[in-house]
Amino acid sequence: MPRRKKIPKQPGWYESPLILQEYRLAHMGIDLSRMPFKQAAEAFGVPELCHAILMNTDVYTIIAASRTNKDTRKAAQKAFRTLLEATVKPFIFHDQFPGFLKTMKETGLGLMGSLLRMLLMSNSALQIDAARGGITRFIRPDDLNVVVPFGALSKTRDYFSKIGYTHFHSLVPWGTYKHAVTHVIGAFRPARLGERTCHVTITESVGNIMHVVLAGPMTCWMNVLTASKVYCAYPTLITNSTTLRTDIRTVDFPRRIGGCYNTKVDNSEWTGKCGRHCPAMPRNSIGDKALASFGWNAGLATPDSRFPGEDSVLSSSIIQWRLSEKCYNERCPNYVGRRPPL
Ligand SMILES: [Zn+2]
Helix, strand or coil: CCCCCCCCCCCCCCCCHHHHHHHHHHHCCCCHHHCCHHHHHHHHHCHHHHHHHHCCCCHHHHHHHHCCCHHHHHHHHHHHHHHHHHHHCCCCCHHHHHHHHHHHHHHCCEEECHHHHHHHCCCCHHHHHHHHCCCCCCCCCCCEEEEECCCCHHHHHHHHHHCCCEEEEEECCCHHHCCCEEEEEEEEECCCCCCCCEEEEEEEECCCHHHHHCCCCEHHHCEEECCCEEEECCHHHCCCCEEEECCCCCCCCCCCHHHHCEEECCCCCCCCCCHHHCCCCCEECCCCCCCEEEECCCCCCCCECCCCCCEHHHHCCCCEECCCCCECCCCCCCECCCCCCC
16 A cells, blocks of 8 residues: 655645645555556556546647547546646636636637636746745746737626726736727625635727737737647747846836746747747747647537637737847857846
């Protein structure tokens, strides 16, 4: 009988999916290190076990597993959905989750910001180290950030009002978002017994939700999750402790970002060529193979568009963007030859 692992629960810990999963796997008596290779192959043939194992891997592994065969794809999608449900739980309760998915589908709502980043770094080495070290910023989201296409603001506001959010108020868009946004509104749900106060921010785009996502000044914010897919502009940087930010000097950052994120404009530490992820290279939402996407919802496909191989979220507007003006990676043809000032 494998030894069950005890994880101490420390005061102030957010009940993260990570901790719950570790308990679950230990209670199921699964110890992968003791499983002979032949039996391991059989384990992956059992959908429930495959799902349980994928729930304990990072999102890169879930996505990689989804590409192997039909059954594993189903298990991977289910594991991702479970992680999503657990991550949004402080803001959208378990019984509200199906309604939330329905609203996402009807309004074209996208989930973004710190909560999505947290979901995408589930079970990564960075998150596990942070959780064990008692650092809550990678396991406890500050607020729920959603973005909606132009015209969907009032319907989204009605939905959040229906599930208990009140005190709706206007916020001023800042920095690079000014030109991509029509309205930003905030609201909160007051704390009740056993729950904490939850804040939500609803951003309405000037057009497609991608206008807002790609206007982000930092790589870790350039991700969005819709009812059917998750999109990442810089997928390989999600689990880095440092975030690459724009070097455009006119962009102002709110003060509190300093506490939540480590940012820098210098990409000289990149270990290979930048390729299509070069921060100084202009990119386009259509035909951009560096923009990763994963269809996480088995029951819902994103409609195709008139551009071959592109779905409607990416191509309903043609959006050109670039993160920075300069590249500091020596291996890149766009290298500018010197490091930026600190
Ligand atoms: Zn480059």
